[in-house]
Amino acid sequence: MVSETAGAAPLIEVDGLEKVFSVRRKAGRLRRVRQEVRAVDGISFGVPRGEMVGFIGPNGAGKSTTIKMLTGILVPSGGRLRIAGIDPSPGAGLRAGRDRGRTRLARRIGVVFGQRTTLWWDLPLKDSYELVRRMYRVPDAVYRANLARCVELLDLGPLLAVPVRQLSLGQRMRGDLAAALLHDPEVLYLDEPTIGLDVVSKAKVRGFLREVNAERGTTVLLTTHDLTDIEQLCRRVMVIDHGRLVYDGGLDGLRAAGGGERTLVVDLERQLPPIEGVPGARTVKVDGPRQWLAFPASQSAAPVVAAVAARYPLVDLSVREPDIETLIAELYASGGKQGEAGQRGPAL
């Protein structure tokens, strides 16, 4: 799978990647024993240049450990990886070589963690950007063009003079996204970029990512617990569980393999009896004027919405995705039904 010919090879190549942590656990009152945690247990995948891929899984599945290996922060215990032709960890004992690989890689990738900022807390946003420019030695013209485009797309103009600690979570996330892109990375790793954001901020972040991907062809690996992020941004999704890749294919295929349900949440003008007669959907909950209708996750929401809208006085409605934990539990329960993507289907 890992090819030496840079031109034809995927931008991200991962082959049999492993990470084993050695931890000391209590065994009795005084005794401690060494135990191995196989955080990543032999995963392989390739991501072509320009693709946006969702990388999802339950808590503790191995997502962050994988991303840390892909950025060169962690050294793998086994397997191979190559990003833009660079191996950040060519082998134990080659310390100088590894660091050179890491440094070269740092210039080609951008990373955004939803839970932490990479910006300087006490500095105005624009000073943080200036530091990023110097750190990556971004040429002046490139820096100015990239900053101007990010400011425009992310509405950062009024925020540039504001210290990061005074920004709201959504504003800070927009600030972080710009910082990650100033040096023109080919690959962007996003770890929960919409976590904790309100609906408007989420839409802004997603719109920006779509734009960046289309405009610059940036390859994006997106970790999220929000399936709407995946639905709106990624044609392909990889699911990791217990350190193994259990699915690699389209989101529809994942829904079909899981057999899960989505929910249409309907706000009516007034309290009414449970909604009936909507083909393919059933009302599962009523609370005052709000009602919840479940329908198969593999089915489009459009006919359900149309059928409800035609017969009931609506104030608002929204579609809720099954959460990722539910989807993965269902994927296992279904016993590895084939996904849509042939060899990319569930590998349970």
Ligand SMILES: Nc1ncnc2c1ncn2[C@@H]1O[C@H](COP(=O)(O)OP(=O)(O)OP(=O)(O)O)[C@@H](O)[C@H]1O
């Ligand atoms: N430095 C470490 N030392 C020991 N064990 C670790 C270390 N980092 C991660 N682990 C373990 O490896 C496994 C995978 O953790 P990881 O953080 O990669 O999961 P995750 O999918 O990112 O989870 P989350 O969604 O909660 O962030 C877990 O069992 C975790 O406890």
